[in-house]
Each structure stands twice: as C-alpha cells, then as structure tokens.
Amino acid sequence: MTMVTKNSFAATVLTLTLLGSTLASARALPQQQDTHNETTQQVTVHVLGPDLNQQHSRHWTFSGPVRLSQVFDVAQPDASTYWLQTRLTDHALQQQVLRKQRQLQQRVKNLAAHYHTHYDDELAKAAQQLAQQIAEWPLVATYIWGTSRNDARTDIMQNPLLTVTETNSRGQYWLMLQSAPEHAAIVGLVSQPQFQLTLDTRKTLRDTVKDVELLAGAKEDTVQVITLDGQHRQYPVAYYNAKADSLAPGAVVFVGFDDSELPDEYQTINQELIELLRFWNPEMKSLWGQQS
Amino acid sequence: MQRRRLATAIALFACGFSASSYADWWEQGTLNGPSQSDIGGVGLMQMPTGRMAREGEFSFTYYDNEEYRRWALSLQLFPWLETTIRYNDVRTKLYSQVPEFSGDQTYKDRGIDIKLRLLEESLWLPELSVGVRDLAGTGYFAGEFIAGSKRIGPFDLTLGMGWGYLGTRDNLSNPFCEVSDSFCDRPSGLTGTGGDFEVDKWFKGDSAIFGGVEYQTPWQPLRLKVEFDGNDYSRDRAGVPIKQDSPWNYGAEYAFNDNLKLKLSYERGNTWMFGFTFRLNFDDAQQLKVDKPPRPAQPTKTQSxxxxxxxxxxxxxxxxxxxxxxxxxxxxxxxxxxxxxxxxxxxxxxxxxxxxxxxxxxxxxxxxxxxxxxxxxxxxxxxxxxxxxxxxxxxxxxxxxxxxxxxxxxxxxxxxxxxxxxxxxxxxxNPMFEVGMPNYALKPFLEQSVGGPEDFFMYQIGLENAVSWSLADNFNIYGRVGVNLTNNFDKFNYLVEGGEPAIPRVRTYVREYVTMSDVWLDNLQATWANQLSPNWYQSLYGGYLERMFGGVGGEILYRPLDSNLAIGLNVAYARQRSFENHFGFRDYDVVTGHLTAYWKTQFLEDSLITVSAGRFLAKDLGVNINFQHEFDSGIIAGAYASFTDVSSEDFGEGSFTKGFYISIPFDMFSIKPSVGRGAIAWSPLTRDGGQMLGRVNSLYGITSRRSND
The missing domain is CATH 3.30.300 (GMP Synthetase; Chain A, domain 3)
Structure with a gap:
C-alpha cells in the first residue's frame, strides 16, 4: 500500500500553507504534478466543504493509491462535518450519472409520447412535466454514502483504496464533506417540485405531501423517501394508511407513477428514478461543477 | 365545576394534548397492526374484520368466559393468508357420557380457520377478506364470512356478512339464496366422522350483517372496540342455553408491551370476558451471535x-x-x-x-x-x-x-x-477414509398429542441419544435410543369398535409402544448413497427405520442443480415392530412406496410443496401433500394431509390424516451459528389411514445443497 510520499506530501502541505486553502491553490496543483513527473500512479483528492459559503476547497496529491482514512487524516475535516453527507466521486462516475439522467429524461419523454398516442393527454402532460423536472435534478455522483472518519478507520470495507483506474486515468477524486442539511425535497409527479423544502417539525410526511399538488398518474397513497445514507423506503401517506412518519433533513420525497398507469415496458421507471435520486445533492452540485 | 373538569379531561383524551400529538394520534391509527379477536385471528371480539396482520405474525390468544375457554394459534403465512388453529373448551359440557373413556374432562372442540384477502385497502375501497371458521372440525363453531375494513384516522371500521355460527341472527336474507335454492338451507350433521372440509355447507342457510369499530385511543397502549354481533347464540351447543341481552359487545385491549396484550370485554349485554394475546413475528425473530469475526484481508502465508x-x-x-x-x-x-x-x-x-x-x-x-x-x-x-x-x-x-x-x-x-x-x-x-469414532448427540424431546378424549394434553418427555457413524465415504449407520423421563400416554385408550379393525393398525398401537419400556431403540438404520450422474442420486437403506416399523428400501432422485423441481421414487418393504420386546417384529408387513415431486414454487416465495403418490403403511392407495413456508428468521411452518382410498368411516374420527408443524432453527436460541433444527408437530388425531413410513436420511435431505438457499 502506498502512503503519501514524503516529498510530494511535504510540498503539498507547504504549498497549502503558503498559498492558503483556496480554490486558486487547487488549480495550481497540476503544475506541481508536472514538476514531479509522477503522474502514472498519482492520486489527487480534492476536498470540498464543509463551509460551502466560502467555497472552501483543498486538495492533496499522493504518490500512489491512498486509503480514504488517510485522506481524512490529512484533510482534518471540520468539526461541523455531518458524516451522513460524505460523498466521493470522480469525473467518470459523474459522467455516468449525468448520462443516466439524460437517458431517463428521454425515457419519460417517450412515456409522455406513449400516453399522447393513446389519447391520454393528462398523463402525457404529467410525464412531460416530469421529464423537464428530471433535467433539473441536482445530482452529484458518489461511490460512498455517509462514511465517517471513524467508519473508515475501523472497518476496511468502508475504507476504499483510491487508485488510478481505466476510467479515472488521472487519479482525480473529489471528497465532499458537508455540514448538516436543513432542507428536504419533494420531487416526481408534483406540479411544483421543491428542491429546498423548509421543514416544519409539526408536520408529518403526509402533511408535506398534502401541501403539494399531485399530477395525473401519481401514486397517491405511498411515496418513496430517499435518505442521506442512500437508502430508500416506501411510506404510506393516504388518509387510510399514513403512520405519522416525519421527514428528516436531507431526505428526498419522490412521488412516482401509480403502477396501474404504466405500460408494461415502463414498469421499472419508478425504481430507475429512485436509483438516480440517491445522487441528490443540491449543495454540492453547483460547487462541484466549479471545481471539476 | 367537577363536571367541567371531567368534560375537559374527556376532550383531551379524545383529541390529544397538542396540535402535533393530535396529528400523530390521528395518523398513527392502528399503527401496531390490527388486533386479534377473542377466538384468535385478526378481528373485533366475536366477529372477524377484513384486516390481515403483518406477514410472519404469530400469536397465541387465550380467552375465557363462563361457557368457553379458547386457545388459539394464529399465523399470517402470507400477506394475503391467515391461518388459525384453535381449541375450544366447552366448560358446560362433558367430553363424553362415558366416564371410562374421558373421565370428567370437559368437551374440547378443535377447529381450523383460514382467511384470504381479496382486496387491499385503497382510496375508495376497504380491505376485503373472505374466511371460513372451524374448518375440518366437528362444525360446532363453523361459519363463513366476508368482511371489509376501512380506516379513518384512529378508527378502523368493519362491516361484514356472516353465515353459519356467524350468521345466526338472520337479520339479512342470504343473497346466494336468490341465486340458487341450494343456498337457502344449511345442511345439518357431519360428513363422515367429522374432520372433513364440509364444503357443501359453506355460505348456506341463515346469514347476518355484523360490524364494529376498533379505536386507537390517544394513549398508545389502549384500544377500544365495539361490535355488533352476527351471532345470537340461539343455536349454540354449549350444553346450556346462552342468553344474549344485547347484540352489542364492548372491549378494551391494553398492550402491556410489544409482545403481550391484555383483553377485557363485556359481551352479550350480560357477560364479562377476559384474556390475553402473546405475539411475535417469524420474519423478525433473531438472536445475536457470538462468533469469530471474518478473517481480515492479509497477504497469503504460502508462496508455493x-x-x-x-x-x-x-x-x-x-x-x-x-x-x-x-x-x-x-x-x-x-x-x-x-x-x-x-x-x-x-x-x-x-x-x-x-x-x-x-x-x-x-x-x-x-x-x-x-x-x-x-x-x-x-x-x-x-x-x-x-x-x-x-x-x-x-x-x-x-x-x-x-x-x-x-x-x-x-x-x-x-x-x-x-x-x-x-x-x-x-x-x-486426499486422505484415505478411516473409520473414526461415532458422533454422539444427546438432547431432550417432547412428544405430544393435544385434544384427545382421554386427556387434553398427552405428552412424553425424555432424552434422545443419537449416534451417527460413517463406515465408508458413502455408508452411514444412524441409531437413536430414547429414554423416558415421564409421560401420560398410559391414558391413551383407543379401541377399535367391533373388535376387528377396518384397516391394519399401523399407528394406533402408540400406547403399547410408549408404555412398553422406559428405554427403547427408536431406530437403527444403515444408509448407502451414490451419485449416478450429476442430476441422478440413489440410496439403499435398511434396519429399524422408525419406532413402529423396520425394513429395507431403495430410493432414486432426479434433482438438477438449483432447479425448482425434483422427483424421487422410494420403495420399501416394511414390517411392523414388536411392542412386546425391543428387537422383534409382528406379523404385519407391507410393501410401501411413493413417487414424490418436490416443487419450490415461484408464485409462493420461500415455499416447498411436496406431493407423494403411492401406497401407504396400511396398504391404502393415495396421495400425501405437504406444504411448507420458510420465514426470514429461518422458522418453517408446514402442513400436510393424506388422502387415500380408506373411507372416512373406516378411518375413524378425523376422516383423514392431517397435521401441522413448525421447524425452528437451533441457532435462534443459541449465540453460536448452527444449521440444526427442532420441530414442534401438531396432529389432531393419530389414525391408521394415510400414514407414511418414517426413516432418516432421505435423498432430498442428503442432497439439500443441490439448491442454493
């Protein structure tokens, strides 16, 4: 296993010390890599957050593969880091997720066309609205969901090795550390999706869903909730089955299609959209876009 | 002043204590699932609802009143199927008028209920179920129903229609009677000697509307129930008249903890009743394990x-x-x-x-x-x-x-x-096979028979000493010696009417076997097995195969890898063992065998259906069907029945062989992982028809690893 090489690490730390942990320093790094001419196995980890308002970014270059725990060790995450929000990505994965996002958008457009040809204009309009909404979903790909520094230290299965790979030949990774979220989101077959939903502790999940107007074809009695740890679960929200569930910050409520409204070839569409929503990350979307 | 305080207290009780807790209460409704009825199975008190419990929910309910004591085991086998086994103790009636036969034991009636969900609840429609009560019993409490339940906040409303025991109020004419005259009257009496399904009576005769409400109070542990009873008790067979002053029944259920619920009700306008329900879920049941952690990744110790x-x-x-x-x-x-x-x-x-x-x-x-x-x-x-x-x-x-x-x-x-x-x-x-020391295991056992006329619960507690000894790679000897600690099987006094049995007595000498000796050889079987090709297996076996029979036999099994279907043929010559000495045989012998299909169904997850057609121990011809379902915890619940050419009259009480069992993984009770299992079986009555030869090491069991589960 390769540790941070003394020279490059020392140089990086020195560079960071001198230049400060600014975006400018991150952009200056490739020159440094050229100097060392060790690009074949070098791994660079850009650490974003958690103070997003200042667009706080730092990066470390390692001479070879590096464990996530080592990155945590050198990055010394801020005490305000909310571990459930930890994410790690690279360009290849991000491109893959964005490609999936476009594919699913097209698939939902095709579904709209299917409804249209079957003279179901209400459903066609709803699917068309959803397709437009999908394009706007703030998605940031990730390999991990919510790994803490302690998790990485104590459990090797949560402490992956970051390496140069076929799809990531430059060995560039982005580790995103964020503070606790304050908002949730409600998306899917709703007329007014809310990406920054302010939570009201007096409201149940059913209340939250009742507050939005559902589009034609929406499954009215249950919704899917995707939580920060990347898990998702179905929750009942109708008058006859709701169970006073509450909504946690960072969660995404997805109102899907009622299965009975879906043609056979689209029966898996809800599941595919839920899988995509696991990458929901509005805070990092804009910031990571700038970094990468 | 006092009145105002009381009114305020009632208002708070009804509405909760703040806007948010009010919302929680209203929404939570019957959050912990629907409750069990007095007689077992999800329901109000006497009447069922359209509700189903969560899959895997297992409950034991006891309920007591002046005329009846009831013990019921209810299992939610699938999300859409509830099954209940129940014993009713009719306290006002003797088991029989013959003291030599049943002493002063009160009458015990056993019954099986099933309930099937027809519709799940939706925006406009209720959860709708249809059910049959006291199936395959004596018909004392037999009835059918259709019930729908709709939840509105903390109120769960039920409206249903009952027939038979559930419809004696006769407050609504039977709609099926409009369709066919055969539904206007309910046939009386029993088919055969009882124990049949009595399908010809279903949904016939008088019918009644019933209904009620289950209400979740703001105090989470407490639920209240009100019901309108479809039964007016005019045709009850308690041995004494049962008077009903009001068709309205009122009940309360208090959840002492997650597993125990205490029940109290005032029913018929004149009778207090009480009981409890103990519950657990077969899908959730688990035990923490203490085990070596998996070996961490590390460089290999060997170079070559x-x-x-x-x-x-x-x-x-x-x-x-x-x-x-x-x-x-x-x-x-x-x-x-x-x-x-x-x-x-x-x-x-x-x-x-x-x-x-x-x-x-x-x-x-x-x-x-x-x-x-x-x-x-x-x-x-x-x-x-x-x-x-x-x-x-x-x-x-x-x-x-x-x-x-x-x-x-x-x-x-x-x-x-x-x-x-x-x-x-x-x-x-590649070590040469060496004959080693036998493996030895000692464990306690409980053999039981519930609901017999001689005593409600007959049992034998003892120790089972098992020895398994491999004499070659593919040849094994297995023996088991039982030691009696205590039993009351001496009370078993099954007698064949008229002296001569209609069919050979292959199982009903149980008293003789149990009381013969305090130490007995349960079985001593040699098994040889061989693989003919990747999918074909064969075995030969012989010895004292079980407590009542010995013999020799052979089996062949076709079992493709990970296939849902396997087929086997087993044929044996068996001779009845003596109950007068340990190693001898009686005169009775039989060639018995079955062609068996093992089917892991795709439409019923984690379930195995076994169908065996052939000749049974009493030389009767027919089929044995066994169904079993495995829950997430590893607990298996199963049921079996044999249908043969023995008439129900010749068979005796019960009409045909049937039974239920629960197989429990040992590691549920142990902190160490284990693949061993123990079983609790329940057979309403042991008779001679439809009985299969017992043995150890069947090929389907030996080849269990052909399936990847």
Missing part, C-alpha cells in the same frame, strides 16, 4: 502450492476452514494447469450461505499462494458432489481489501455444477 501439500498442511487448512467458515474439508487438489484449487467437503455451520462463502474465501485468500487464480468449493454429502461455488481469487482479494471503489465479494463468486473428483489433476490433500 507445495506448502499446501500433505497431511499436515491439509489438516491445518481444514481446521481453519472449519473453525472460521464452517466448511469441513474432506480433500483438495489442483487442476492440471495449477491454477484452480478445488476443495471438497461441506458447509455445516451457517444458515446464511453467502456469509459462509465469504468466510471461506477469506481463509483461502490468506492461506493459498497467489499463483492460484481460482478457488472452487464443492459441497459433498455421502461422497456425492452436489454443487459448488467458484471464486475468482483476484476479484475476491480486491473486494475484501477494498482495493477499489466498486468491487464487492459477491462479484467474485459464481455458482457452478460440481466438478467431479476425476477432474482434479494433482491431489494435494
């Missing part, structure tokens, strides 16, 4: 395959595999190109096969040289190769070392047909 060669190296690897992965290694060898290491043996520790595989791979990854690219684990039983798993070593090592971001251990493992031992080029460890 020669480090794995020989007795000492083999035994060391075998020990680690057994200790850390539960895989008992019999032998292992290399392929001709030296890249595939194949280990033969069997996993005997973990019920979770994926866990066992990952543990095995971890041991091999750190004990096998890196030059080996593939590991194969082949499950053996009786020296037969049943199936295997292939590991891509590099991928597996990458996964367990988390050497990249995406590879998982399961990505490295592939299910394969067994590699036959002939394919191994270089045996590194």
């Amino acid at each position: 395959v020669d480090d794995l060669r020989g007795e000492q190296a083999g035994q060391a690897l075998a020990k680690n595999m057994a200790d850390e992965a539960g895989f008992n290694v019999n032998r292992y060898g290399l392929s001709n190109d030296g890249k595939v290491l194949t280990l033969y043996g069997g996993q005997r520790k973990y019920r979770n096969q994926q866990e066992a595989l990952e543990r095995s791979g971890r041991v091999l990854a750190s004990e096998v040289p890196d030059s080996i690219e593939t590991y194969e684990l082949i499950d053996q039983s009786y020296d037969m190769e049943l199936g295997g798993y292939r590991f891509d070593a590099d991928t597996f090592k990458t996964a367990i070392a988390r050497a990249d971001l995406t590879t998982q251990p399961e990505d490295a493992i592939e299910r394969i047909e067994a590699r036959q031992t002939e394919a191994v080029g270089d045996w590194l460890y």
